[in-house]
Amino acid sequence: MKRVAICIPSTDMVHADFAMSLAAMAYRASGFTQGGQSFEAVPIALINTKGSLVANNRNRLVKEARELGVDYILFLDSDMVLHPDTLRRLLSHDKDIVGGTYIQREEPHRLLGKTVGGQLLHDAMSQQQVDGAGLMEVGALPGGCLLVRLSVFDDGPTLPFQTPAHLESGAEPWIEGEDYFFCRWARNAGHQVWLDWSVSFHLRHIGQAHNAIPAVQVQPEESNVIVH
Numbered sequence: 001m002k003r004v005a006i007c008i009p010s011t012d013m014v015h016a017d018f019a020m021s022l023a024a025m026a027y028r029a030s031g032f033t034q035g036g037q038s039f040e041a042v043p044i045a046l047i048n049t050k051g052s053l054v055a056n057n058r059n060r061l062v063k064e065a066r067e068l069g070v071d072y073i074l075f076l077d078s079d080m081v082l083h084p085d086t087l088r089r090l091l092s093h094d095k096d097i098v099g100g101t102y103i104q105r106e107e108p109h110r111l112l113g114k115t116v117g118g119q120l121l122h123d124a125m126s127q128q129q130v131d132g133a134g135l136m137e138v139g140a141l142p143g144g145c146l147l148v149r150l151s152v153f154d155d156g157p158t159l160p161f162q163t164p165a166h167l168e169s170g171a172e173p174w175i176e177g178e179d180y181f182f183c184r185w186a187r188n189a190g191h192q193v194w195l196d197w198s199v200s201f202h203l204r205h206i207g208q209a210h211n212a213i214p215a216v217q218v219q220p221e222e223s224n225v226i227v228h
Contacts, residue, residue, distance in 0.1 A: 002091055003043045004029075004072045004147075005065040009057030010050055014078035015206050022076065024084040042087065045070065055178035058143065058161040062153055070150060077144035079105070083202035090147040090199065093135060096191045097183070099146035100199035105207035113195065114140040114180065132201065135194045139187065143179030145203055155189040156182075 006022070008014070031041035047064050049057040058075065065073050074087055080102070083089075090098050101121060103109040113121040116139045130136065143161075153160055161178040176184075183193050 001040070001043060002072060003045075003068075003070040004074055004087065004091070005045045005047050005061075005068055005070040006074045006076060006087075007058075007061035007065060008046070008048045008076050008078055009054050009061060010048060010078040011052065012050060015081075017081045017204075017206060018076075018078050021081045021084070025082060025087055028084045029087055039088070042091065044087075054143075055159075055161040055163050058178060058182075059159050062160060065150060066153075073148050073150060075099075075143050075146045075148070079206040080144045081204035081206065082145060083199065086145065086199055086202070087147075090196060093194065093196070095135075095147075095194050096149045096152050097141075097146070097186055098135065098194040098196055099141045100144075100196055100203050101141055102144060102200060102203040102205045105205050112142040113138055114183075130197045132197050135196055138193050138195045140180040140183035141193055141195060142177075143182070144205070145199065146179070152186055152189075152191055155191070156185050160185070 006026070008022075026044060026046075029042040029044050032039055045065075045068055047061055047068075049060045049064075051057050051060075061075070062073065072091065074090070076082070082100075086100075101111060101113040103111055110120070110122040111125060115121060115124045116137055118139055121138065160182050162181050163175055163178050164181060165173060165175050167173050187193060
């Protein structure tokens with residue numbers, strides 16, 4: 001029986017839509033019968049670490065999951081909305097690292113992740129048809145919905161999530177995200193990273209919209225007209 005720690009890094013609050021989708025997924029994990037077929041319960045534990053540095057939060061989550069003796073960690077960001085069957089589907093693949101991707105919250109809303117060759121998924125998958133029922137090996141995935149077999153962390157550094165700065169000659173310096181860093185060292189250690197498109201198409205990344213009175217400017221320095 002596969003034991004899973006659902007690990008949620010956050011600040012002081014989480015989104016209501018995330019909380020409701022998490023509750024629905026946890027309910028499905030408790031075991032159910034559908035179409036005459038019974039699904040056994042998946043033992044789960046919920047772990048939350050709060051702080052402003054997501055890399056620190058993720059490292060603390062790994063430590064606490066180890067202490068619980070689980071088999072898998074499902075990382076979920078608190079600004080995601082997911083399908084109730086997400087955990088069961090990811091577990092069914094029996095992979096070391098498998099998850100979903102999604103678009104970034106800010107414009108231009110690029111698809112996150114990298115191919116095995118290092119190309120951004122947003123560029124590589126543009127106008128491409130994908131197998132919604134299958135898996136695709138990738139180079140990196142974002143950490144918002146990522147299932148990892150706990151033994152993967154035995155092969156890595158003490159802090160598996162880091163945000164290193166890259167200073168390349170003649171290039172603009174850049175900082176690597178902690179989730180991409182994790183995927184990179186895991187692949188270097190011999191693990192594959194898999195993308196589930198079906199899970200991905202159900203993921204929603206909660207953003208923030210600024211709503212204002214709809215108006216058109218009549219005179220640049222004087223007045224506006226309200227429009228509906």
